[in-house]
Amino acid sequence: MHRTRGERLMEYSIGVDIGGTKIAMAIVDQNGKVFYKNTYPTPNTTNLETMKLLNENVLNLIDIANQESMHLVSVGIGSAGQVDYENGKILSGTVNIKDWNNVDIRGFLSQTTKLPIYVDNDANTFVIAEHQLGGGKNVNDIISITLGTGIGGGVVTGGKVLRGAWGGAAELGHLTVKFDGPKCNCGSIGCIETYASGSGIANRMRERLQNVTSEKFSYYKEHPEKLTSKEVFEWYEHDFSEAKEVINLAITALAYGVVNVIHTFNPSTIIFGGGLAESNRWFITEVQKKVKEIGLSSLVKDVEIKVSELGYDAGLIGAAYQVWADK
C-alpha cells in the first residue's frame, strides 16, 4: 500500500474534467499529483455517448488503481454548465456541451463504480484546486474567474466553497455591468461574459466589423464565424483602433465585474484562470489597475489579483479533490 511518511494511508481520487471540446481524466493523490491522465474529445452526439465514455474510462482507472494498490476514495467530476451539486446531476451544459441536460451522473456512476461520486461545476473545481494547492493556499476568502469561451466563477468564503441553496452559486460570468448593454446567451443583458469572454470579445468585434471598410479585416468580414478573440488580441497589438476599443471595453466591463465581487465578498485574493487569462497576462494587469481605481478603497486596496499558477490541470485536480475539500 502507498503510505505517507507518517504511515497515514495515502488516499487517491479519480478526477474528471468535462469541457466543451475535451474530457480529461486521471488519478490524483492528496498532494495533487496526477497519475495516468488521458484526454478524449467530448462526444457531440448524445449524453448517453458521453456517459458511456465516462463510465468505461473511470472503470479502467479503477482497475489500474486496484493493480497499483492505490486506496481510491471517490470519483470527482467537474463539468462545464450548470450542476446540481447536492444531487450530483448536470442540469444543463449551456451552449458549450451538446445534449448535456438533466444527466444523473451520480446515479449512474455510483452503481457501476461503488464509489462516492462528487459532481460540481468546473469553475468550482478550479477554485477548490487553487484553495487547496495553488495561489489561494492558506487563504480563506478567494474568488476565481476563468476566462475562456465563457466566464466561470468560483468562490471560497470563510474557507468553504460557496454553494447556495442547491449548488448553483457563483455564476459570476452572468453579472450584469450594463443593463442596457448587449444581449447575453443566458437571456439577460450586459453580463461580463458579453464583453470579456472569448466569445464576447469576438462578438463585440463582429459588430464593429460591419461598419469598417478597411481591407485588413476583409477576410473576417466575409467569414465572421472564423473570428476569435485571438485575432482581436493580435489586432490590439497592431494598434488597430476597432480592436483597441473592444479590448478596452472588455477591461472596463471585467473591472466593474471584479469590483462587484469584491464589494460583495471582501476577498483577500482573486485568481484568474482559463486560456484567455493565461495567454494575455497584461490584460489581467490592466483589469487590476482599473479595479484599484474604481472600487471602494477600503475593500479593493489590499486584494491580491493574479493569474493561476496551476495551469491547465487545475480543474481536473480540483474535481478529484472535492472529497477532501470540505474536511
Place this chain on the structure above:
Amino acid sequence: MHRTRGERLMEYSIGVDIGGTKIAMAIVDQNGKVFYKNTYPTPNTTNLETMKLLNENVLNLIDIANQESMHLVSVGIGSAGQVDYENGKILSGTVNIKDWNNVDIRGFLSQTTKLPIYVDNDANTFVIAEHQLGGGKNVNDIISITLGTGIGGGVVTGGKVLRGAWGGAAELGHLTVKFDGPKCNCGSIGCIETYASGSGIANRMRERLQNVTSEKFSYYKEHPEKLTSKEVFEWYEHDFSEAKEVINLAITALAYGVVNVIHTFNPSTIIFGGGLAESNRWFITEVQKKVKEIGLSSLVKDVEIKVSELGYDAGLIGAAYQVWADK
C-alpha cells in the same frame, strides 16, 4: 433569575442600532423580545460625543438588567457605514454619520462594561434578525437588501453570515449595473444605490427637473434640496411621466442588482427592508416580476422575494442577537 420552561437560563443582550438620524437601544432576550427601548438623536458633532452617549446609556441598561436579574451576555452594535467586524471598529460612517471614522467601539465599551462587545454593519444585523426570527427563519441562504437613504446588503449563506476577509462583505448597494451610469457617492459609477435608494431616486429626479418647464415642479426646481423620494413616488401615483421614468429606472436597476446577487449566491429567499420598501410594497412586487423575467431561470424561478415582517426593530434585535447568531 429569568428561566425558560426547560429551566435553561434565559440570556439577554443589549442591542444598539446606530443610524444617521437616530440611535436606538434596548435589552433583547433570546426570543427577540425587546425591553426598555429608548431612542436618541444621533449627535452630529464629534465621535466622542456619540461614544459618550452610547457609553452612558449602555451602562444605564446594564444597571437595569442587574436590578431585574437579567443575565446579560453581551452588547451588540449595528452601525451604518463600514465596520471592521473582526476588530469591533467603525471604519467609516460614509456620508450618513458625521465624524464616525476609525472609532474603536469595542476597545472603549469593553473597558467600561466588562461585557463582550460585537460590532457589525446595520445591514448585517438586519439579516441576522431575519435569519433568526423573521422571514428567513429555518432558511440557510438569504439575502437582505435595505432601501433607505442608501442601500445596505446582508447575506446568510450556508446558515452563516457572510463576512469576508475582515467583515467588509455584502456592500450590495455598491453593485454596478451600468458602468456608464451616474456617479455614486462611493466614487464608483452606476451602483444600484444611484438608482434605487432614497437619495438616488431624488437625484435622478433632480436631473430631470432641470429640463422640465411644467409649473407643477416649480417649487422643487427652486428648492431641489427639499426633494425626496417620497415626492417622486407621489408623482408616480399621479402619472407624471418624469417621475414614472425615474421609478421605472429604479425598478430596472434594482432588478438587475437582485439578479446579480441571485446569480452569485443561489439564495432561497430575498428580504427587503428599510423605509422605502416598507412604504412602497408594490415597488418590490414590480422588482420581483422583472427579476423573474431577466434572470437565469434555474436560479430565479424558486427564489422567494418579500418585504420584512419584523419592521423597524429588526436592526436593533439583530444587533443584540450577534452573540447567539453564529452558535
